[in-house]
Amino acid sequence: GQNIDQPTEMTATEGAIVQINCTYQTSGFNGLFWYQQHAGEAPTFLSYNVLDGLEEKGRFSSFLSRSKGYSYLLLKELQMKDSASYLCAVREGNTDKLIFGTGTRLQVFP
Amino acid sequence: EAGVAQSPRYKIIEKRQSVAFWCNPISGHATLYWYQQILGQGPKLLIQFQNNGVVDDSQLPKDRFSAERLKGVDSTLKIQPAKLEDSAVYLCASSSPRDGRNEKLFFGSGTQLSVL
Numbered sequence: 123g124q125n126i127d128q129p130t131e132m133t134a135t136e137g138a139i140v141q142i143n144c145t146y147q148t149s150g151f152n153g154l155f156w157y158q159q160h161a162g163e164a165p166t167f168l169s170y171n172v173l174d175g176l177e178e179k180g181r182f183s184s185f186l187s188r189s190k191g192y193s194y195l196l197l198k199e200l201q202m203k204d205s206a207s208y209l210c211a212v213r214e215g216n217t218d219k220l221i222f223g224t225g226t227r228l229q230v231f232p
Numbered sequence: 233e234a235g236v237a238q239s240p241r242y243k244i245i246e247k248r249q250s251v252a253f254w255c256n257p258i259s260g261h262a263t264l265y266w267y268q269q270i271l272g273q274g275p276k277l278l279i280q281f282q283n284n285g286v287v288d289d290s291q292l293p294k295d296r297f298s299a300e301r302l303k304g305v306d307s308t309l310k311i312q313p314a315k316l317e318d319s320a321v322y323l324c325a326s327s328s329p330r331d332g333r334n335e336k337l338f339f340g341s342g343t344q345l346s347v348l
Contacts, residue, residue, distance in 0.1 A: 125273075155336065163274070163341065164236075164323060164339035164340055164341050164342055165323075165337075165339050166339070167338070170336060176288045209274050209275070211274075217288065219277060219280070219288055220265075220277070220337065221277075222267075222272050222274035222275045222276070224272070224274045225273070225274050225276050232301070
């Protein structure tokens, strides 16, 4: 079966750091994606991990541990505009299908 | 570069009516996806096309949903007849297999469907 788990909601303060976790169980593994989705808008690509370790891109970093079926998205120096849903998605190895988690709604407060 | 175009942006219909959504992917993208996103949930894949062929439609409710991509470019998704539980945002996305394993999806703005 396939299962992707993320916290439903998180809150944080402007300027702080927040870590959004994602655990997954899928039929094979061919990469993990993080997408950002502002309310009423389309998801936009943030990051991609296929090997273990940390990928850094400006204020955003994403980490992957394939043996633990675990990833996190780290957001530093939070800004109000970072208030959005963050979707974890796994590309299954057997089917190449991209399966999305339910998303984590992040609210950043001043 | 133009993004993925979708229309209409919003649609309100009554149950048992039919509705159609249109999508034009990014030029040159061979793969096209239709996702259904119910409020508070992640996108769920309905159907995936590679050029004009169907790659995966295992989660498409075929008794009421249909999709086509006749010339391998734009696509339409139809629901007939609609049910209350079809109320959702329908997202179209496209990607290029030439990106390899890093093949990321580019999404359109979606069509928000309300079935009353």
